Each structure stands twice: as structure tokens, then as C-alpha cells.
Amino acid sequence: MVQATGILIARPRPGLRRGRALFSLYPLLVLGLALFVVYPLGMLLAQAVQADGRLSAGTVLGLLRESYYRAVLLNTLLLGVSVAGLGTVLATGYAYAMTRVAMPGKKFFHFVALLPTISPPILMALSLILLYGRRGLITNGLLGLQSTLLYGFWGLTAAQVLAYFPFAYLLLLNLFRGLDASLEEAAWTMGAHPGKILTTVTLPLLIPGLASAVLLLFSYSFADLGNPLLLGGDYPVLAAQIYLTIIGLYDMPRGAALALILLFPVTLVFFAHKRLAERAAFASIGGRASSMRHPQFRHPAVRIGGLLFCGGVCLLILLQYATVLGGAVTRLFGINHTLTLKHFASALTASRDALVDTIGLAAAASAVSGVAGLLIAYFVARSRVPGRGALDFVASLPLAIPGTVVGLGFAIAFNRPPFLLTGTALIIVAAFVVRSIPYSIRSGVAALRQVDVSLDEASTSMGATSFQTLWRVILPLLRPAVLAGMIFTFTRSVTTLSAVIFVVSPHWALVTPTILSQMDRGDVGEAAALSVVLIVLVLLVIHGVPRLLGRDWREGTAA
Amino acid sequence: MSTGTAKALELRGLRKAYRLPGGRSVPAVRDFSLRVEPGEFVTLLGPSGSGKTTVLRTLAGLEEPDAGEILLDGVPLTPLPPHQRHIGLVFQNYALFPHLTVFENVAYSLRIRRTPDVRIRDEVEAALKTLGLEELASRLPGQLSGGQQQRVALARALVMHPDLLLFDEPLSNLDAKLRFQVRSELRRLQKRLGITALYVTHDQAEAMSLSDRIAVMRDGRVEQVGTPEAIYARPATLFVADFIGRVNILPGRVVDRGGSGVTVEALDRRWNVAADRCPGAAGEVLVLLRPEAVGLTEAGQGDLAGTVEELEYRGDQTEYRIQIGGVHVVVVESSPRRTRRIVEGDRVGLRVFEDTLHILPAQREG
Ligand SMILES: Nc1ncnc2c1ncn2[C@@H]1O[C@H](COP(=O)(O)OP(=O)(O)OP(=O)(O)O)[C@@H](O)[C@H]1O
Ligand SMILES: [Mg+2]
Numbered sequence: 001m002v003q004a005t006g007i008l009i010a011r012p013r014p015g016l017r018r019g020r021a022l023f024s025l026y027p028l029l030v031l032g033l034a035l036f037v038v039y040p041l042g043m044l045l046a047q048a049v050q051a052d053g054r055l056s057a058g059t060v061l062g063l064l065r066e067s068y069y070r071a072v073l074l075n076t077l078l079l080g081v082s083v084a085g086l087g088t089v090l091a092t093g094y095a096y097a098m099t100r101v102a103m104p105g106k107k108f109f110h111f112v113a114l115l116p117t118i119s120p121p122i123l124m125a126l127s128l129i130l131l132y133g134r135r136g137l138i139t140n141g142l143l144g145l146q147s148t149l150l151y152g153f154w155g156l157t158a159a160q161v162l163a164y165f166p167f168a169y170l171l172l173l174n175l176f177r178g179l180d181a182s183l184e185e186a187a188w189t190m191g192a193h194p195g196k197i198l199t200t201v202t203l204p205l206l207i208p209g210l211a212s213a214v215l216l217l218f219s220y221s222f223a224d225l226g227n228p229l230l231l232g233g234d235y236p237v238l239a240a241q242i243y244l245t246i247i248g249l250y251d252m253p254r255g256a257a258l259a260l261i262l263l264f265p266v267t268l269v270f271f272a273h274k275r276l277a278e279r280a281a282f283a284s285i286g287g288r289a290s291s292m293r294h295p296q297f298r299h300p301a302v303r304i305g306g307l308l309f310c311g312g313v314c315l316l317i318l319l320q321y322a323t324v325l326g327g328a329v330t331r332l333f334g335i336n337h338t339l340t341l342k343h344f345a346s347a348l349t350a351s352r353d354a355l356v357d358t359i360g361l362a363a364a365a366s367a368v369s370g371v372a373g374l375l376i377a378y379f380v381a382r383s384r385v386p387g388r389g390a391l392d393f394v395a396s397l398p399l400a401i402p403g404t405v406v407g408l409g410f411a412i413a414f415n416r417p418p419f420l421l422t423g424t425a426l427i428i429v430a431a432f433v434v435r436s437i438p439y440s441i442r443s444g445v446a447a448l449r450q451v452d453v454s455l456d457e458a459s460t461s462m463g464a465t466s467f468q469t470l471w472r473v474i475l476p477l478l479r480p481a482v483l484a485g486m487i488f489t490f491t492r493s494v495t496t497l498s499a500v501i502f503v504v505s506p507h508w509a510l511v512t513p514t515i516l517s518q519m520d521r522g523d524v525g526e527a528a529a530l531s532v533v534l535i536v537l538v539l540l541v542i543h544g545v546p547r548l549l550g551r552d553w554r555e556g557t558a559a
Numbered sequence: 560m561s562t563g564t565a566k567a568l569e570l571r572g573l574r575k576a577y578r579l580p581g582g583r584s585v586p587a588v589r590d591f592s593l594r595v596e597p598g599e600f601v602t603l604l605g606p607s608g609s610g611k612t613t614v615l616r617t618l619a620g621l622e623e624p625d626a627g628e629i630l631l632d633g634v635p636l637t638p639l640p641p642h643q644r645h646i647g648l649v650f651q652n653y654a655l656f657p658h659l660t661v662f663e664n665v666a667y668s669l670r671i672r673r674t675p676d677v678r679i680r681d682e683v684e685a686a687l688k689t690l691g692l693e694e695l696a697s698r699l700p701g702q703l704s705g706g707q708q709q710r711v712a713l714a715r716a717l718v719m720h721p722d723l724l725l726f727d728e729p730l731s732n733l734d735a736k737l738r739f740q741v742r743s744e745l746r747r748l749q750k751r752l753g754i755t756a757l758y759v760t761h762d763q764a765e766a767m768s769l770s771d772r773i774a775v776m777r778d779g780r781v782e783q784v785g786t787p788e789a790i791y792a793r794p795a796t797l798f799v800a801d802f803i804g805r806v807n808i809l810p811g812r813v814v815d816r817g818g819s820g821v822t823v824e825a826l827d828r829r830w831n832v833a834a835d836r837c838p839g840a841a842g843e844v845l846v847l848l849r850p851e852a853v854g855l856t857e858a859g860q861g862d863l864a865g866t867v868e869e870l871e872y873r874g875d876q877t878e879y880r881i882q883i884g885g886v887h888v889v890v891v892e893s894s895p896r897r898t899r900r901i902v903e904g905d906r907v908g909l910r911v912f913e914d915t916l917h918i919l920p921a922q923r924e925g
Pocket of ligand 2 (some may be wrong): 612613696727
């Protein structure tokens with residue numbers, strides 16, 4: 001007993017002393033991050049704050065002085081606030097019902113709520129246009145309206161809330177689950193009915209978490225590019241303006257200055273969100289929680305309310321997916337509902353290159369992100385190499401940066417020597433990796449924290465090099481986390497639009513920009529079919545790959 | 560602060576199994592019956608996992624029983640949700656609301672019932688005063704010591720004037736000294752207020768000192784109910800004897816039966832055991848001898864002779880392991896009573912306080 005405890009106590013002592021192999025990779029990671037994170041951001045910044053070759057805030061200030069751009073900024077803010085408020089209310093209700101109400105169908109509700117997190121966000125715009133657009137099934141077909149209400153604030157709000165509230169739901173789900181159950185039970189025995197418990201105990205304790213959900217949604221709405229491009233109409237917002245300025249007007253400095261205006265609030269809000277989320281997590285799991293099993297309210301009104309709420313939200317989400325499917329299998333949705341496979345045929349032929357390239361490049365990005373993420377996680381959590389804090393910060397920075405800004409930074413930085421990469425596969429893979437590596441690192445660090453330090457100490461003391469230790473001892477334990485990170489990278493890469501729209505080229509076509517241009521041309525059927533193919537593909541990868549790899553890889557990736 | 564008339568609690572045939580994901584179920588409480596008189600303080604005492612917490616949670620309505628009845632003054636509670644039961648529950652971790660001050664924590668149940676502000680102030684202040692917390696009213700729970708938090712939790716439960724007060728190991732997070740102090744305060748308070756109370760602990764000293772009666776639990780059932788004296792002196796089963804205090808279990812045989820008791824042979828000697836200490840004993844039996852019911856004397860004196868094999872000095876007490884003709888007996892003596900130090904290997908005499916011997920049938924073992 002006594003001897004054994006000496007070994008079991010985990011000391012925060014790095015298990016790395018021998019072995020240079022692993023450390024020789026460190027400069028490589030630093031260089032990679034410098035080239036693909038720091039350099040593009042720097043170039044973007046340089047582009048935005050110079051005029052006539054001199055350093056000047058003129059472009060940025062000039063934009064802010066124009067009433068048009070002030071209106072754009074106001075639009076963006078207003079949209080962000082609405083989406084954040086509405087989305088948080090939806091997410092809170094959903095997470096509450098899922099964690100506190102005794103009701104059937106929870107697995108199904110969870111699955112449906114997660115669908116939008118693995119779909120391209122423009123899917124919502126697509127389905128809303130099919131349902132409520134100028135020739136929409138409901139507005140035009142059923143009601144005979146020529147409504148343009150969809151194209152503007154209301155349509156954008158609806159699309160973004162549907163596309164992004166699930167992210168807030170996931171955040172709040174964990175916080176609802178993490179609250180000390182005995183607090184709510186205590187309130188219950190003291191005479192509070194379920195509604196009172198929610199308003200007097202649960203929600204007040206979750207305030208940091210709710211605030212963090214609001215900020216998260218706000219930054220997602222700010223950064224969204226696809227929906228504003230399709231639904232913006234006469235409601236211009238920042239991200240779309242950047243796109244139009246670059247692609248339509250070829251005005252790089254102006255685009256870069258707009259990107260800076262976008263970047264500033266999003267980054268600010270994101271870091272505020274992160275701090276609050278940390279505090280919320282601390283508040284809920286700190287202290288001595290007596291039980292993690294929360295009250296499951298059985299009052300008929302509560303159960304019916306929960307079912308109606310979750311059922312309603314699910315119906316709303318499923319309606320969008322059903323519509324896209326409908327659009328994919330009919331000749332012209334809303335007008336000619338003859339069934340056809342021609343859209344699928346064309347998705348699989350005309351857009352075959354886009355599909356193949358997307359899958360190939362996303363798979364390459366997954367591999368890179370998986371390996372690099374794990375290495376960075378290892379340096380951050382298990383070593384004392386100088387600069388590992390800065391490494392972590394820089395690698396995590398893209399979390400806080402809108403995809404549009406990353407993409408534009410890439411376009412500016414790699415369109416000229418010394419790093420002329422425009423048109424290559426490398427630039428696309430790099431954009432994918434930069435966008436997803438923060439998640440790989442986080443999941444790697446979290447998993448590494450679960451692995452006892454004494455394990456790699458034991459291995460190292462038996463003469464293994466750090467590389468062998470990582471390979472033989474740690475990697476097998478981390479397999480589920482690494483796989484989860486890789487699948488996440490894949491999903492995020494094939495669904496992103498904003499990060500790649502500035503770096504696609506005729507040599508390398510990608511699916512989401514293809515869908516966008518099909519929509520532009522009015523080929524909604526093809527766009528819908530391609531979207532369906534993409535979602536099916538993602539679902540196959542998420543559920544199929546872990547199963548193919550077997551049990552060792554699977555634990556913890558079920559989400 | 561007084562609670563009006565105390566109520567009687569009656570539990571009949573309570574059953575509860577937890578269903579695990581995957582369909583398996585864990586029985587936690589099986590056929591549990593118990594009556595608690597109005598104003599009585601009853602403790603559920605049992606090893607970890609014996610179902611104590613489950614009984615309390617079922618009473619409070621936080622778990623639904625699979626079968627059985629819960630009656631409070633004859634009124635069935637099972638159909639009521641927790642917020643309509645009017646039962647106070649003091650949690651092991653106190654469960655104070657971290658976002659509310661001490662005052663608001665205590666006032667919580669009153670605010671829920673929409674009590675007028677003036678009455679809330681009076682009641683809360685009275686409760687805080689009873690527990691010596693007046694000074695702390697405006698603090699947050701995070702700014703209190705463990706003992707203070709414990710008092711706030713108690714004040715919060717008392718201010719509801721509950722029909723029944725439940726405690727789930729409320730002292731287990733306090734250090735030993737504080738536990739001792741709060742224990743006696745708790746008992747005084749409960750007596751003064753006359754609330755019917757059910758208390759859960761696995762600390763037998765706590766159970767002994769607090770309770771009017773103790774219900775010893777094992778595997779979800781009541782093994783024995785009785786006053787602390789009865790449980791200690793006349794355990795109904797070997798499990799109770801072994802769980803409450805320490806005991807030497809000696810094989811023996813009933814050799815004679817009289818009106819006033821039985822004569823039993825153990826350790827090669829005959830002993831007379833009173834009738835109330837040998838329930839239904841005949842033939843092969845187990846003789847229970849408490850370690851403190853034996854005194855050491857000079858070799859050659861006393862009822863038995865043995866050799867000291869091992870001893871452990873503990874300051875106030877010394878424990879001896881003594882071999883008596885192939886059987887080991889543990890003896891505990893208060894240390895300062897002896898001038899000549901006994902050492903390992905010494906021959907000693909043992910004087911047994913025959914009145915304390917207790918007999919259980921041999922087949923009840925296990
Ligand atoms: N939520 C639960 N799910 C499944 N089994 C449970 C749950 N809670 C308790 N059990 C099981 O029920 C049995 C009784 O548990 P209970 O918590 O009532 O015991 P206890 O006497 O309070 O123990 P302790 O002294 O350790 O607090 C145990 O076997 C326990 O493992
Ligand atoms: Mg317990």
C-alpha cells in the first residue's frame with residue numbers, strides 16, 4: 001500500500017528528459033504556425049493600415065466615417081445581438097429539457113440538434129429560400145405571395161439561429177450537467193416547484209455560462225459569410241461586404257480594412273466568451289458536488305412542455321433538411337415537383353471534381369491537424385520547452401478569428417513572393433488546418449491530462465526516448481481523442497465556406513463555394529443535391545470511421 | 560421558534576432499486592419498515608452502501624420507491640412531489656446556494672411561500688440567532704467555514720418548520736473537534752424544538768450520542784432497531800454486534816437452562832448468562848465478549864489465564880491481544896489504571912464481567 005501510493009501520485013513533472021527526436025519537430029511547428037497564422041494576419045494588418053506605402057489608419061477611419069459602412073456595422077451588430085439572444089433562449093430551453101425533464105426521445109432530439117453543427121451553414125439559407133423565397137413553396141406556392149421579407153434581417157436571423165444555436169446548446173448542455181445536483185434538490189425540498197427552481201437557482205448559477213453562450217453566438221453571427229451572401233438582400237453586413245469588396249471591386253486595402261473592423265469585435269467577444277466559459281465550468285464543477293444525477297421533473301405540464309419545445313425545434317430543423325432533400329429530388333422545387341435524379345446525377349458528375357478534391361484535401365488536413373495538434377498538445381501539457389505558452393496561444397488564435405479574415409489573410413499573404421501559393425493545394429490544406437488545429441490541441445490536452453504523468457515517467461526511466469514514449473505509451477491511450485480531433489477537422493473543412501472562398505482556384509474546386517455559385521446561377525436543385533451528398537458524406541465519416549477502426553479508437557467519439 | 564405539533568413517521572415495506580443504463584438494476588432498499596414517534600430522534604446506522612441515503616431521498620421525494628408506503632401522521636406521502644412534502648433535508652455537502660447570502664439562503668423557503676417581508680425578517684433572524692449566526696447574515700456561503708456552513712444549512716431547514724427533519728451525514732465534513740461540539744448542539748436543539756428527526760450516519764459514536772433509537776441497516780434492510788444501550792449491549796445479530804463497537808466472538812455451548820438464564824461453556828469454563836441476553840439459545844452458540852468487559856489481573860488470579868501476545872499503547876487506552884488456550888481475545892483497558900507495565904509475553908489473569916456476556920445462536924453467523 002504505502003509503496004504503491006508513491007508511484008500513483010501524479011507529479012506535475014514533465015516526463016521528458018531524454019530523446020531529441022521529438023524536440024527536433026518543435027522548430028518545425030513554430031515555423032509552420034509563424035507562416036500560416038502570424039504571417040497572414042500580419043500581412044492583412046499591413047494591408048489595412050497603409051495608404052500610399054505609408055503607415056496610416058486612414059483606410060479604416062475613412063470607412064468608419066462613411067455613413068454606409070456605419071450602417072453596415074450597425075446592421076451586423078443588430079443581427080448579432082438578435083441571433084445571440086434568440087439562439088441562447090432556444091439553446092437554454094433545449095439543454096434544460098434534455099437534462100432536467102423526464103421525457104422520451106432524448107437521443108433523437110440530441111441527434112437532430114447536432115445536425116446543423118455538421119452541415120454547411122449556408123444550408124439554412126438554401127432551405128429557407130426554397131420555403132420562403134420569391135418562388136418559395138410556402139410563401140409563393142401556398143400563400144401566393146411575392147414576399148421578399150426573407151431577404152434581409154428576418155431571413156438572416158432565422159438562418160443563423162438555426163445554424164448556430166446548436167453550438168450554444170452543446171456548451172450549455174455541459175454546464176447544466178455540471179451543476180451540483182444537490183442545490184436544485186435542496187430548493188425542491190424547500191417548496192420550490194420546477195419552474196421556481198429554474199428561475200431562482202439553476203439560471204442564476206448559470207449566468208456566466210449563459211453570457212458565454214450569448215457571446216459565442218454573437219461572434220458566429222458576426223463571422224458568418226454564406227447566409228448573408230444568399231439572404232442579405234438590402235441588409236448588408238460586414239462579412240458579405242468584405243467579400244463583395246474583394247471579389248467585386250478588387251479593392252484589397254479596403255477589404256483588409258473591413259476585415260480589421262470585423263476582426264476587432266469578434267476577437268474581443270471571443271476572449272470574453274472564453275473567460276466566462278472557464279468561470280462557468282469552474283462554478284459548476286468546483287466545490288464538492290454530492291451527486292451528478294439531476295432531478296428529472298415528471299410533472300405532466302413540465303413533460304409536455306419539454307416534449308413540445310424540443311419536438312417543435314426538431315421539427316423546425318428537420319423541415320430545413322427535408323426541404324433540401326425535396327429540392328434535390330424534384331425538378332424545380334416550389335414549381336415543378338416531378339421526382340428526378342438528375343440533380344444528384346449532376347452533383348456526382350459535374351461537381352465530381354469538387355467532391356473528390358474536397359474529400360482529399362480535407363483528409364490531408366485531418367492527418368496534418370491530428371499529428372500537429374497532438375504534438376503541440378504534448379509540448380503544452382507535458383514538456384517545459386520555452387515558448388510553449390506562446391505556441392499554444394498562437395495555435396489557438398484562429399478560434400477567435402472569423403473564417404473570412406483567415407481566408408483573406410491567406411489570399412493577401414500567399415498571392416506574392418516569397419510565398420507564392422495561390423492556386424496550390426497547399427494553401428487550401430493550410431487554411432483547413434489553421435481553422436481546426438485549435439480543437440485538435442484542446443482535445444489532445446484534455447486527454448493528456450487524464451493520462452497519469454507517472455506512466456510516461458516510467459517509460460522514460462526505462463530508457464525509452466520521448467518519441468518512443470509518445471508513440472508506444474501515450475498515443476494508444478489518446479487514440480479516441482486524436483480520432484475525434486481528426487474527424488472534427490474533416491467535418492469542419494468540408495463544410496466551411498468563409499475560410500476557403502478567397503483561396504479556391506480553378507485547379508482545386510471545393511464543394512461549398514460550388515454550392516454558392518450554383519445558388520447564384522439559380523441552380524437550386526443542383527445546390528440542394530450537392531448539399532445532401534455532403535451531409536451524407538459527413539455522417540458516414542462520423543459514424544463509419546470509428547466503427548471501421550474498431551473499439552480501441554471509439555470510446556469518447558460517439559458525440 | 561417552535562414547530563407546533565410533531566408528527567409520527569411510518570415506513571412500511573419500502574423498496575427501491577436503481578436502474579442502471581443497460582437494463583441492470585441495483586437493489587438499494589429492500590422491505591424497509593420503521594416507525595418514528597412524534598418528536599423522536601432516530602438514526603439510520605449502517606456501512607457504506609447499505610441504503611441509508613436512499614431511504615432519506617425517498618422520504619424527501621427525490622427518489623420514487625418501487626413499493627411500500629410512507630405515512631406522516633397516517634397521511635400517505637408517496638403521491639406528493641418534494642415541494643409539497645414539507646420535509647427538511649440537510650445535505651452532506653450542505654447544498655447552500657452559492658449565489659445567495661446567508662440571510663437569503665435561510666429565507667429561501669419563506670420567499671417561495673410568499674411570506675410577507677416583515678415575517679421573513681423576524682423568522683430568519685430568530686433562526687440565525689438560535690444557531691449563533693447573526694453576524695454572518697450578509698456573507699456568501701463561500702466566505703464561511705465548514706462549521707458555519709453546517710449551521711446555515713440547519714437554520715435553513717429549521718425555518719421551514721418542517722414536519723420531519725432529515726439529515727444525511729451532516730457532520731462528516733467537519734473536523735473531529737467541531738463534530739463533537741455541533742453534535743451536542745444539534746441534539747439540544749432538536750429536543751427543544753421537538754421535531755421528529757431521522758438522521759443518517761455511519762459513525763457509531765455519533766449515532767450513540769444523538770439518538771433516542773438507532774436502526775442498524777444492512778443491505779437495504781433494518782437489521783435491528785433499539786435504544787443505543789439495547790443495540791450495544793444486546794445486539795440481535797452478529798452483524799450488529801460486530802458493526803457497533805468491537806467484540807470477541809467465542810464459540811460456546813449451552814450446557815444448562817434455568818429460570819433466570821442459561822449456563823454456557825466457553826474458554827473451558829462455565830458462565831451464567833441472564834435470560835434477556837440469550838435469545839432462544841440452545842446447543843452450539845456464540846458468546847460475545849466486549850473488549851472493555853475484561854480486566855487484567857496478576858497471573859493466577861481472575862477467571863481465566865492467558866499470555867499477552869501483542870499490545871498497542873494508545874495514550875488513554877491500551878489494547879492487548881491475549882492468547883487463552885488457543886483462542887485469541889482482545890482486551891482494552893484504560894491506561895493509567897496500572898502502575899506495573901505489562902509487556903508482551905507476560906502471563907496474566909483475566910477477570911470477566913459476566914453480566915455483559917451476550918449469546919447468539921451459532922447458525923446466525925454470516
Ligand atoms: N444513483 C444511483 N444509481 C445506481 N445505484 C445507486 C445510486 N445511488 C445509490 N446506488 C446504490 O444503492 C446502494 C445504496 O446506496 P446509498 O447511497 O443509499 O447507501 P448509503 O448507505 O447512503 O452509503 P454511504 O454511507 O456510502 O453514503 C448502493 O449499492 C449504491 O451503489
Ligand atoms: Mg449516503
